[in-house]
Amino acid sequence: MPLVNKYLTTSLIFCHTMISLTLGPSNKFKNIWLIDYRSALSRQQEQGILLYLQNFKGELKIGNENGESTVEGITGMLNPFTQERFFKWNPRDLLVDVKSEVYQENLIYGAGSILFHIHSPTNQFTSVKLEGLHLSDIYHRPQKSSSFDLNLPSILSTILNRTDPSLNRVPLLNISSVSIEDAQYENSTGFFELQAEVISLNGIRMKNIGERNMLSQPEWKEWEIIKPDSSELVAESPIFTIVMLNQESPMIGTSFELRNSAFDQIDGGRGALPLVQIEISKDSGNRMNFSMTDINLSNCVAKNENQLPSASLFQIVSTNKHTQNNFLRGHSKRLNLTIQLEDIQVSQTSTQFGLFVLEREVDSVTVSASTFRYNKGVEATILAIKDQIASSITFSQCKFLDHQEQINVDQILRLYYTKNRTDQFNKPSMFKVDNMRNLTFDMCSAGNYYFASYAAFLQMYQNSEVMILDSIIQDMSASFAGAILVQKESKLRIEGTSFSGISSFDSGVFQVLDRSYIEVIDSKFTSNAAILNGVFKVASQSWFLIDHTTFSKNKAELRNSIGQLNQIGQDSSFIDCDFEYNVATISPIDTVTKYGGGIEIFQSLCNLLFAKCTFHENQSRAGSTCLTIVASDNVVIIQSIFKITQKITEITGLKNGAFISIFPRSGVGIGGSKFTGGQAYFGGAIYSQGLNQINVFQCEFYENVAKIGGAIYGDNVYMIDVINSVFDQNIAVIQSETSVRYGDAMYFQGTINGFVTIFNVTITADFYSNHVAFNEVIVVIIKDSTFRQLPSNETADPMRNSITGVYIKNACFILITNSVFDGNSGGALELEQFDLGNSTYDGLISSCKFYNSKSASNGGAISIKSYFNLTIEDTDFVNNTAERAGGAIYYECTEKLACVLRLNNVLFQGNRAFVEGGAIKWTHYEPLMSNIRFRDNQARIYGNDIASIANELVIIEGILKNEIIGSIYYNRDDQTRNAKQLTYQAKSGGASNIYFGIIDKYGSFIKTDNQSKLLIKVVKQSVASHIVPVIESQTEIISNGGCYIIENFVLIAEPGTTLSKTLNSLKNCSYIILNNRN
Incomplete structure (x- = not known):
């Protein structure tokens, strides 16, 4: 092909040996083309479409701010203006059947040389300026790519010496007010390749970059073209390649800035992203600065999702492309490079790793006052970080947003009950951090991002450390850990940040796993939701500190409206936190799988502290509303408030421990x-x-x-x-x-x-x-x-x-000391023993006060039932009342147990019993009493001080009947006869009156006895008598107030015999045996 091999042109404008050149203002370049097939866009090519400089020593200006210059239609030698000059070029005019032919060679189309060839090693610039340029309809395509050290960009390169960039002499490079649209480059290294001590780009506008496909134009449609592999067509090439040279001499540092620029509709998959690639060729540790300000990048979605660019804004590469020297040797790993991004707007852009990629660690990266909307990514939508790429990365006053409309939390959680529920949750996180420390979000906001696989906002792995300060995270969802996932020995600090409207199937907001740590200070979690764990889960030997933080109106459908702490690895704390209006249910339907609860603490053996916390109006239809503690040691809750004012209409059997279980x-x-x-x-x-x-x-x-x-x-x-x-x-x-x-x-x-x-x-x-x-x-x-x-003035509940x-x-053992029982109804204290086979029960009541208590039955102060061994000492019983027996003490014991009650130094004063035992009522076993003081105790019927059991049946002299029967105590001094043996001289058949009384050990008539029976029998003891004695009157008498009254007693016996009476007392029945002797 002699045309492309022999007849070559150099440039539209060729300049040699000059000290100053200005192109502009208001120049217009249209359809300029060269025969540039050979060595296209390589340093071996001595061609420049518009300009070619050699031996230039001075200042170069291309364009001028006083009038815009335009460059249009740079599409190569085969273009609409030249096609009809070549015989049979237009396929529609060919005489042959083009469909039967297959073109096997690499087609020649697109421009093959740089626009401005100023990179000759013979040039020396004091400054280079491009300003006031508008470029459109630009299409560059070499038939193959050259090696990295030979490649050229499409528009301009200021690298004068590839073998040793330190020899370049460009102190100042300024590109301003330059716009490019409808441009495309293939197999190229982008539009610009720049190196200077100071690089300033201002007012750059680019639109519709990488969208053009020449083979899809109408002239080519009927051709059967075998296209090369996409990997050959697309090589990741940024728009700007910046070579930052940092050595002590002759250039002590490099500064780069890109500001006030906009980029729209860039197909990153066709080699147009990231915007900037920074190549560090040498590093002596001197300061380098990189800044981007007021940048708008939008609608940069690759047509082929398998060919996404690595980043959208910039990347730093550390490969030694421009020198054969090992520039890493002898230098520190971290570059002394400061990166500042301010007022950046990135929207609807697709990448693999997000905003930037750093292959070398830099000093710091700061992103401020920026907004990122509707972006997509493979590893992350905003930024994925692998290893320590910077000593610190800070996002300040930034916004990270996605959907314009908010999606209802309940709508998302309903997907939990559908088949293939996780299929819709397939998006990456906004940020993904792996082995990166000192990443900070300060005064940022993120939201409206739904259906992430894990952690819609942030994933952290492998010893990463992140801070989120004074930020707002809201309206997100993920299948797992709604906003944040912290794993594998990572650390997260959150301060002054609010989280709301975030949901997931498990852990509504964050999850901390694998020996990781989270610290949350002065933050808020509001209206978040999950199926399990409404806000958080901390597990797998992880630990935390949460201080001055509010958890409000969060929900969980099945379990834990707030969260779960599972196997905490180190001492952890909640300090001065508020938990309010959290609800352990979402749907109104109750199921057996709803365990409820607020915070669940499971198998945690380290110290876990809740200090100065408030739990207010939390709800759960099952389980505790606040804390559920399972198999966990050293849980301490101090100076905290638990409160519910809303009354529950129905308490189910599943709800145990309203606040703590x-x-x-x-x-x-x-x-x-x-x-x-x-x-x-x-x-x-x-x-x-x-x-x-x-x-x-x-x-x-x-x-x-x-x-x-x-x-x-x-x-x-x-x-x-x-x-x-x-x-x-x-x-x-x-x-x-x-x-x-x-x-x-x-x-x-x-x-x-x-x-x-x-x-x-x-x-x-x-x-x-x-x-x-x-x-x-x-x-x-x-x-x-x-x-x-x-x-109380209220009517008592009966x-x-x-x-x-x-x-x-x-x-088995009871010890009650120095205690006061005052005004209790139903008795103050009741002791019962039903395990009658166990005689090891011991108790001591010492130095206590029993005041003003009352019982509707027995034991106004104490009721003791079959308690084996009890001592009451140094105790006062004052003004206690029993409706029946034992105004102060009621003591009963079964015969099998043989109980022991000891009363030592006890005061009974003013106690009342409406029936018996004003102070004490005992049955079966008498208390062992010493130094007992009875004062003004009363029983309405029997035993002002003590009521016990029947001990003796006594006869009452008839003449004293009325006096004795009406008395409380039995006075033996008033009786002239033996109460156990009495002989009557009575006539057979005569009537007589006999009176008996039942008294206790203390000589008191048991006036409460209205049930005992007295049986009268005659036993014939004389064999000589032939007449059997007969009682013709009543022989069974029931006690009346502890007395037996036998009137008109008639006995028929043999005349001349002597009748004697023997009294025998059993439990509820007394016997009178009349002995008949001659």
Whole structure:
């Protein structure tokens, strides 16, 4: 082809040996072309379409700000103006059948030489300026690419020496007010290749770059063209290639700036992105600066998604393309390069890694006051970082946005119940960080990005460290970790940031895994949602610090409206945090899979602290609204407030522990906290199940409600201490009239190892209250505590009038010391033992005060039922009342157990019983009493001080009948006969009156006895008598107020015999045996 091999032209303008050149203003270049097939766009080619300089020494100006110059129609030697000059060039005019022919060679089309050839090594510039240029309809295409050290860009290169760029002498390069549109380059290194001490690009406008495909034009459509592979057509080439030379001499540094520029409709897949590529040829550690300001990049979507550019704005490469020397040797790894991006707008742009790619670590990258919208990527939509590419990267006052319309959270979560639910969640994160430290987001906002696979905003891996400060993250969704995922020993700090409208199937906002750490300070999480864990999950030996942070109105459909802490690896804390209006359900339908809950703590053995936190108006139809603790040691909750004001209309059996639930093998300390208005089935405030160690200290419980355990419920307790705490107006709802005690303040159900200690606790209520119930807790210790029922004007609930203040059942050891029981209805204290085969029960009540308590039945202060061994000492019982027996103490024991009750140094004063035992009523086994003081105790019927059991049947002299029967005590001094043996001299058949009384050990008539029977029988003891004695009057008499009145007694016997009477007393029946002797 002699045309392209022989007849070559050099340039439109050729200049040699000059010191100044100005092209412009207002020049117009159209359809300029060269025969430039050979060595196209390579340094071996001595051609320039518009300009060719040699031996130039001075200042070069191309264009002028006073008038725009235009360059148009640079498409090569085969163009619409030249095609018709070549015989049979137009395929439509060919005489042959073009469809039967296949063109096998590489077609020649497009320009093959640089526009401005100024890069001759013979040139030396004091400055180079391009300004006021408009380029359009530019198409460059060499038939093949040259090697990197020989390639040329399409428009301009200021690299004068490829073998050693340090020899270049361009102090200042300025390109301003240059616009390029409808341009294309293939197999090229972009539009510009620049090197200078100071490079300034200003007012660059580019549009429709890389969109043109010459083979798709009408003239070529009927040709059967075998196109080369796409990899041959497309080589990643930026628009600007910047060679930054940084050595001590002769150029001490390099500065690059690109500002006030716009780029629109660039097909990055055809080699037009990133905008800038920075090549560091040498590094001596001197300062280099790179800045981009007021840049708008939009609509840069590759037609072929398999050919996406690596980045959109810039990339830094460290490969030694321009010198054969090893420039890395002897220099530090990190480049002393500062990168600043300000007021950057990137929208609708597709890349592999986002904004930039750095192959060498630089000093810092700062992106400020910028907006990124609707971008797509393979690894990330905004930025993917691999390894430590900069000592610090900062995004300040930036916006990261996607969809214009907000998608409803409930709509997203409904996908959880559909088949192939994760198929729609296939987008990458906005940011992906791998082994990168010191990445900061400051005063940024991100949102409207939905359906990410993992973490719509940020993924962190491999020892990465990121800070998010004073930012807003909202309206996002992902299948897993709605906004942020922190993994593999990474660290994240969040401060002053709000998260809202974020959702996922698991962990609505963030998830921290694999020995990673998160710190959240002064931030807000509002209206986020998930199927599991409405806000967060921290797991796999990770840990955290969350301080001064609010969690509000977050939701979870199945479990944990706030989050989960699973196997925490180091000490972690929530400090001064607010948790409010979080709801553990989304749909109104209740299912068995809805476990509810707020924060779940699972298998965490490190110290976990909640300090100065507020839990307010959180809701859960099942489980606790705030904290669920499972198999976790060292959980401490201090100075926190738990409160609910909204009343629940129905409490289901699945809702246990309105605020806190604790499950087996946990150790929990709760101190200085306040619980108000909790509502649950078991445990209106706190629920414990299983072998847990719990310490509740300096806490307040107000108006909590449950079916059992109004404030605290412990099931199968192991060790629970309640210390220095106050309980007021807590209530366990009574469902029916039963003898079961529900524990208005606390209910504990024990195991063979259960220990409960109550120390310095005050419990009050203005209704009939069973303050505390212990059911088979092995050890019960109550010290320095007060149990008080306050006066109330409300009508008493009749179903609660038999409720005991403190109820203890089957406790092996009881210690109650220095405590006050005041004004309790249903009795102050009840001790019961139903395990009659166990005689190891011991108890001590010491230095206590029982005041003003009353019982609707027995035991105004204490009711003791079959408790084996109990001592009451140094204790006062004052003004207690029982409707029946035992104004202060009611004590009963079965015959099988042989109980022992010791009373030492006890005061009984002003106690009342409406039937018997004003102070004490005992049955079967008499208490062992020493130093007992009885003062003004009263029983309406029997035993002002003590009521016991029948000890003796005595005869009452007839003349003293009225006086004795009406008295309380039996006075033996007034009787002249032996009460056990009495001989009557009576006539056979005569009528007589006989009176007997039942007295106890203390000589008191048992006036409450209206059931015992007296049986009269005659036993014939004389064999000589032939007449059998017969009683013709009544022989069975029922006691009346502890007395047997036998009037008109008639006995028929043999005359002259002597009748004697023997009195025998059994439990409920007395016998009179009349002996007949001659």
